[in-house]
Amino acid sequence: MLEHMNTLIVMRHAKAADGSPDHRRPLADRGRRQASYIGGQLASRFPVIDQLFVSDAVRTQQTLEQLVAGGLKADAVNIDPRLYSAGGDDLVEIIRTEATGQTVMIVGHEPTMSALAFELWDRQGSAGFESGFPTAGTAVFTCARPWLEMPTGGLALKDFLTAPRLPS
16 A cells, blocks of 8 residues: 655745734735745645645735745635644644645744744754744645644655745
């Protein structure tokens, strides 16, 4: 029997403009370009994202719009207010209990995205996110087990994508 391989993509939103209230901060122009670039990179690797969880903050929703503009295709998008303030453990639980697709993506905030990545990563090789995720930083993991049995410290890091340094 062939081993079933799931993919988990963990992304920090792209560069946001300054301002408050925090929840309503939009993307900066640079952030729009970052997210579009990452969308193209992901689209070239994954024909479709089966399930995408995204925070309900303006900047994460605009990141999603630009990912799609860059070529990303997603079957099911879940706008989830829990992702705005969730910690890494919260997200592990959400993935284990709510992920159903083979390729699942989460778009959220720092420091939670890097905390989640560190919690899941099997520590093989070099991560590139030791000092946290830059804006639009995107970790691609594979998981050889069903989502419900996703092990902490057991996912293989396949890639860590970052947008090129773009002028503001």
